[in-house]
Amino acid sequence: MDTISMRSNRIRLYALTGGRTRPRHHLLVETLISVPHYDPQFSAGLLPESRALYELARKTISMAELSAHLTIPLAVVRVLISDLAAQDMVFIHPTGFVYQYDQIILERILDGLKKLPV
Amino acid sequence: MGGRGVDGTPIFDELRGLFDESHGRVDAPSRSGSGPRTEAENADRPPAKIVVTGGRGVGKTTFVTSVSDTDPVTVKAATDVGRVTLHRDLLLYLLGTAEPSQAAFAGALGAVVLVDPRRVEDAFAMITYFERSDVPFIVAVNMFDGELRHELDEYREALALHPDVPLTTCDARNPESAARTLQELVSYTMNIGGSDHSPPPEVPV
């Protein structure tokens, strides 16, 4: 896997995000990201960090794993993924926001936990 | 196969609508044209999340590691995220962290507050935090040396824990014990979801 040089990390990441800290999307650690239609030309035109994110997301992956694998802070991953999503190049999967109130899904979660460890 | 998860059960399309509208947070790219759904769009259910928390050194990382499919990833200092495959179409993410964070806990179906039996006071802040939040929580004493020195009721008293909040013991190193603790939390979340439970008691400031 590509590791990104962490030279002047902070300045570089600041430049990348244009100083933005608030992404347009609410991206949680468990939010899954994927690439609906991979476009190698699009990928080649991206800055290294965004390209690395785009390439990793060819296989559905969580925000936490993206951040950890690329050692890019979560806040920066949020901004970069937001940008890719705004261009329709990545798909931001829904998160289980209402599971707390959903008896059917809770039952299924409980059922899965009872079968652990597998 | 549209509208069905990989195991053949229906995907909750109505629920997805709910995420999109009520939170305005999930901006999926608009579906263009009438082409077949891609693999990503035909996605599995949204993943669930449970928070595993407590003071430093209480066993959060140990707990998350013992029950996760693979080693957890560290997203920042003292914050680990582990993944548990519950069903082919349903993932559970475990967020282990010592820091209360509304953003990080958003959407969690509950929290396990771990307690070190030698340092119960380390859990006070986190218990207070969850008493004031909407996230259901249970408290689990991590039994480092295998047995409790006091009755569980004494821990409840020491923690000033509301009688309705489940209190249990666990061995964070043991996957079965960790899984059972998560089951207790999910059962509790189910129970309080059904009734109109009263808000937690006011904690004097």
Ligand SMILES: Nc1nc2c(ncn2[C@@H]2O[C@H](COP(=O)(O)OP(=O)(O)O)[C@@H](O)[C@H]2O)c(=O)[nH]1
């Ligand atoms: N003997 C014993 N050691 C444990 C147990 N749980 C955690 N530990 C140890 O306690 C230390 C802190 O655990 P860790 O999971 O890193 O705590 P965290 O700071 O809450 O993530 C580590 O050295 C663990 O190996 C337990 O149940 N029994």
Ligand SMILES: [Mg+2]
């Ligand atoms: Mg830890």
